[in-house]
Structure formats: structure tokens, C-alpha cells
Amino acid sequence: MATETLTAERILAATEDVLRLYGPAKATVVDVARALGVSHGSVYRHFRTKAALREAVTKRWLDRTTAELSRIVADGSRSAEDRLALWNVALFTAKRKKAGADPQLFATYEVLLRENSGVVDEHITELVGQLVRIVQDGVDAGDFTPVEGDVEATARAVFDATIRFHDPVYAAEWSKPGIEAEMDALLALLVNGLKRRP
Amino acid sequence: MATETLTAERILAATEDVLRLYGPAKATVVDVARALGVSHGSVYRHFRTKAALREAVTKRWLDRTTAELSRIVADGSRSAEDRLALWNVALFTAKRKKAGADPQLFATYEVLLRENSGVVDEHITELVGQLVRIVQDGVDAGDFTPVEGDVEATARAVFDATIRFHDPVYAAEWSKPGIEAEMDALLALLVNGLKRRP
């Protein structure tokens, strides 16, 4: 049979399937190899360790969210104020959806968190970077005043302030009734804090 | 020998010692009884379960912080703005100190968190209550405007926004250099958001 050649991409797809099926605690490299019909030695030809494989899958999964959010960042038709709120709501919605619809991959993400994986750091850096762009736009438009004149620190502060709505640690609270209202109150407070005083 | 009678207070003190020595994972009710020179059945006469004992010890430990903070709340010689910042810094400092100086009792506190103990809820309710008083004072003095006119929700939003600086989950980050600057930026943003616009 003309079995396709083994590529990193095929391995990632198979690993995602295996993780979805067994979860990060039970999924093994042997399972992934079995799903692909190869020996596990072949998988190690493409990924040096199991951790690297796990990280590559999670990175892909996280990048899907970042790509979605970048559209809000780039939306020139809206004010920075609107985009800031939209972006935060979209991030919250995306994370909550991931936690609910993809619990096993979400659990994998939590494993990386505990491992202090660079993938998570990069994800956070990327998200804060997006916030920096929105805040900078607001400053340029004369709508926002950054804290201590430091746009980077201000974006970081906004990200930290909303941590309850994007850190997986709090995933259990995301389905609590009233959580949206709590987020709205917090966002209103933050936007107010950013606004330039006339 | 005129051994003192066994009181709840003596049991609590002994339990605190035992917890400090062995930590929540290893400390047993038998250890506590041994420290007191009684049988473990006697301990159960005063506390219905081991969890109740653990909670009572932790409650006492948490209440020491709340008492300290209440002095800042009640300090009429300072503006609400100042007290808000002072209170948050004091809470952060107290938590960080507890994590560093009392790691075993801090670990016990984390156990209660995982157990969804009512003691933690009460602690949080009390803290938010203190914030409500500060925010209300600010509103009364004409310095603050509450979000959507709701002082309670506003205080809660401030508490949520600073969660990184008081939730034990983040204890590992509390000794990171630059953390104080990050907190200052966030507090500046929040205070600015609270301020009434002229």
C-alpha cells in the first residue's frame, strides 16, 4: 500500500487525536505510533522527546486562538476602547470554549503550565503583544494615557488584571452564573483607568 | 501532675505546632494527640473531623491578617485613594510573608482552597468587605465613582483585578524581581479608573 511518508504534520495530527481520546495522563508515544501504524522509534525521529511532541500539539492549538484575536487587534474600524473590551471578551470566550469542548487538550495545556513550558510563555508574550498594539493605538488616537508613560507595562497590567478570565487555574469559575457581569465591571474599571483625562 | 484540662484552644495550638513541623500532608490527628499527651479520641471530642481541626487552625491564622488590614480600613486620617493602595500592598506583603515564613501553614491553606472550604470563602468575603468600606468612603468623599453605581461590584472588581497578588496559586511569582513595580502599575490603573471625572 502507498502509505504516505511520515511527516511531523501527520504525527501532530495523530497525537492530537490520541490526546483527545486518552488525555495527557494516559496518552503514550507508543499509542501515537500505533495510531500511525509505525514503530515508536520513528516518532522520535521527528520529535526528540514526548514533551516536545506535547508542546508542538499545544502550540498549534493555542495559535488558533491567537490568530482569531489578531483580527480584532487589526480592526481599524473600531476605537481602541471598543477593541480592548472586544478582545478581552473574545479571549475569555475562546478559553472557556476550549475548556468545555476540548477538555483533554485543555488538560494538556495545564500540564505545560505546570512544566513551565516555553510554549506557554510565548503564548502569553504574544497575547500581551496584541494588547500593547491596542493600547498604543488608543494612545496615538489621544484616547488613552498609559500608566507612567509605559505602554508595555500598561498592557501587562491590563492582562494581569483580567487573569481570572483567562488563566486555566480559574476554569472552574468560568461557567458560574454572573461571571460575564463581573468581567464587564472589571473591564469598565480598566477602560476608565486608561482614558485620558481632559 | 496537675495537667491542664484539654480545651479547644490547647488543641489548636498543638495542631498548629504539628502542622508547622510535619505539614498538612503528614500531620495526623494521632500526632496532635501525642503532642498533647492524650488519646486521639479526646481530640475528636472537641473537633468532629480532622478537616474541622485544619479549618479552625487556618481560620485563626488568616484572621491575624484580616485584623491587621482592618486598621488601614479604619484610618480616617488618609484618603480613600491612599488607603486603597496601602491596603493592597499590605495584603500582598502579608501573604508573601506567610508564604515565606510559614510554608507549612501556607500549604495547609492551599489544602483548604482545593477542598472549597467555607473558611476560605469567609476570608475572601471579609477582605472584599474591607474593600467595600474603602471604596464607599471614597464615593462619600466625592473622590470615586463606582462602576455602574454599584460599590459592591466595584470592590469585587478591584479584588479580582489584583488576584495575582493575593491568590496562593501565584505564590511562586511573588519573589520575582519587579513584581512590586507590576503591582504599582496595576494599582495606578485601578485608582485612576475609580476616580471621579470632574
Place this chain on the structure above:
DNA sequence: CAGCTGACAGATTTCAATATCTGTCAGCTG
């Protein structure tokens, strides 16, 4: 000879037997 296999060493996990702990209570004791 590039890519894959499968046997292997060491690390990690599983599992079941054993030990310890929690919570109860009948009865002892001062």
C-alpha cells in the same frame, strides 16, 4: 543510504498486599 524497526537500559507507573489513619463508641476512671 535514508528512513524505519525492534531490542534494550533506565525511568516511571501500576497494582496489590500491608500498614497506618480516621472516626466511633462501649466502658473505664478520677
Place this chain on the structure above:
DNA sequence: CAGCTGACAGATATTGAAATCTGTCAGCTG
């Protein structure tokens, strides 16, 4: 007889042996 003890049942934790997994690599194969 109020307060304490210690034996007990069931729940939980520990332990060590066996099983499985990770990561390597010499050699096979198309």
C-alpha cells in the same frame, strides 16, 4: 458522671515487585 481511653471497622496511604513507558541505537530494508 464528665471526660478520657483504647479497640475496632472502614477508608486512605505506603511499599515494593512487576509491568509499561521513554529514549537510544545497531542493524535491517526498500
